[in-house]
Amino acid sequence: xxxxxxxxxxxxxxxxIIASIMPLPLSVDAFRPDWVLIVLIYWCxxxxxxxxxxxxxxxxxxxDVILGSVLGVHAAAMAIAVYIVAENFQKIRNFSIWxxxxxxxxxxxxxxxxxxxxxxxxxxxAFLTSYLYPVITxxxxxxxxxxxxxxxxRHFSIK
Amino acid sequence: xxxxxxxxxxxxxxxxxxxxxxxxxxxxxxxISTNVTTRQQLMNENRYFRxxxxxxxxxAMQLDILxxxxxxxRTLLASPLRSELKKMVAEILxxxxxxxxxxxxxxxxxxxxxxxxxxxxxxLGIVGQILHVGxxxxxxxxxxxxxxxxxxxxKRNGLRLLASGSGQIDRLNLNFVPQSADVQVGDVLVTSGxxxxxxxxxxxxxxxxxxxxxxxxxxxxxxxPIAQIDRLRYLLLLSDEDPINIFAxxxxxxxVK
Numbered sequence: 001x002x003x004x005x006x007x008x009x010x011x012x013x014x015x016x017i018i019a020s021i022m023p024l025p026l027s028v029d030a031f032r033p034d035w036v037l038i039v040l041i042y043w044c045x046x047x048x049x050x051x052x053x054x055x056x057x058x059x060x061x062x063x064d065v066i067l068g069s070v071l072g073v074h075a076a077a078m079a080i081a082v083y084i085v086a087e088n089f090q091k092i093r094n095f096s097i098w099x100x101x102x103x104x105x106x107x108x109x110x111x112x113x114x115x116x117x118x119x120x121x122x123x124x125x126a127f128l129t130s131y132l133y134p135v136i137t138x139x140x141x142x143x144x145x146x147x148x149x150x151x152x153x154r155h156f157s158i159k
Numbered sequence: 160x161x162x163x164x165x166x167x168x169x170x171x172x173x174x175x176x177x178x179x180x181x182x183x184x185x186x187x188x189x190x191i192s193t194n195v196t197t198r199q200q201l202m203n204e205n206r207y208f209r210x211x212x213x214x215x216x217x218x219a220m221q222l223d224i225l226x227x228x229x230x231x232x233r234t235l236l237a238s239p240l241r242s243e244l245k246k247m248v249a250e251i252l253x254x255x256x257x258x259x260x261x262x263x264x265x266x267x268x269x270x271x272x273x274x275x276x277x278x279x280x281x282x283l284g285i286v287g288q289i290l291h292v293g294x295x296x297x298x299x300x301x302x303x304x305x306x307x308x309x310x311x312x313x314k315r316n317g318l319r320l321l322a323s324g325s326g327q328i329d330r331l332n333l334n335f336v337p338q339s340a341d342v343q344v345g346d347v348l349v350t351s352g353x354x355x356x357x358x359x360x361x362x363x364x365x366x367x368x369x370x371x372x373x374x375x376x377x378x379x380x381x382x383x384p385i386a387q388i389d390r391l392r393y394l395l396l397l398s399d400e401d402p403i404n405i406f407a408x409x410x411x412x413x414x415v416k
Contacts, residue, residue, distance in 0.1 A: 014177075017177060018181050021177070021178065021181045022181045023181070023182070023184070062174065065167070065170040065171060065173075065174050066174050066178065067256055067257040068256050068257055068260065068264075068290070068291065068298050069259065069260070071167065116259075119259045123259065123260070123305060123306050124305070125259045125305065
């Protein structure tokens with residue numbers, strides 16, 4: 001994990017985790033993009049031999065602890081979403097940036113629905129459409145994150 | 160399950176630096192806003208606090224006399240004396256939580272003597288209880304969480320009820336209120352002390368809505384929490400005599416039991 005500047009990957013994931021618990025004004029809080037998922041999708045697509053389902057599961061588990069949800073809920077959802085990327089990374093790489101953004105949106109929606117289903121099963125929560133607002137911001141954010149992380153990857157020549 | 164709880168405690172301690180980092184922008188903003196207040200503002204505030212202090216001092220004097228009197232009466236009745244609860248002030252770390260539950264993170268942990276199930280109050284009323292404990296941070300579950308309930312009684316007539324969280328920040332549901340129950344809009348609900356978690360007599364909520372649909376088995380009663388749950392900053396933790404530390408070595412916890 002740490003060879004060839006792999007520490008940078010960990011650093012970006014750590015920043016993503018901090019961004020996902022950073023306090024925001026209540027009006028925009030519902031729109032908080034899925035920072036961790038988006039960064040994981042990028043790394044899994046770019047370097048599938050470095051970042052894979054296990055990384056995703058560990059990150060999801062950290063999110064569980066840090067958000068105070070039942071242990072394993074975010075871990076499972078994250079692993080399922082990243083499994084799809086790991087399985088199809090060669091296809092996704094060849095899509096245009098906006099097609100990738102849409103795929104990221106679909107994965108984010110899947111992620112949120114899996115989290116919702118598990119929570120519904122555990123504590124009987126009701127569905128609100130606002131739970132899916134982050135999907136919109138995640139789609140908008142994808143091109144920026146993609147170009148930024150590509151720049152980071154090339155600059156540090158992470159392989 | 161107990162081992163899972165301590166695993167969670169260790170994990171919580173491990174990630175607490177991240178929570179402190181995420182909290183820094185907020186801390187910086189508050190620092191700036193407190194440092195750029197005008198002299199005039201400070202003077203006004205000072206005057207206001209002085210007046211308040213006078214009023215509270217007077218009330219405290221009366222409270223002292225009442226306490227003594229109460230103790231004397233209790234000894235006369237040979238009922239057990241109520242011991243003073245220990246208190247600790249904690250500040251909220253503003254970090255985001257799971258949208259499916261109502262939780263908060265505070266800057267006190269096992270190192271400060273926080274234990275699981277400890278009742279948490281603000282200046283006005285009950286806020287919730289401690290859910291997970293880490294070394295330097297811990298997590299509070301609010302009374303408005305759907306998986307939380309408080310045993311309460313109506314202050315006016317002592318009727319016992321159960322206030323469970325609704326998942327909305329400004330509403331508690333009262334379950335299983337019989338149609339014949341004597342409740343009115345505006346009644347204050349205080350903790351009844353029956354669950355053993357919350358000490359008796361602290362305000363929880365005021366009744367805000369009662370449905371008069373007689374075709375239902377029970378009355379539908381809603382209440383609004385008295386504590387300002389959406390505007391919390393400082394909290395008060397009440398504690399018993401011998402709290403249980405999940406980080407304590409095993410022999411020690413066995414000895415406590």
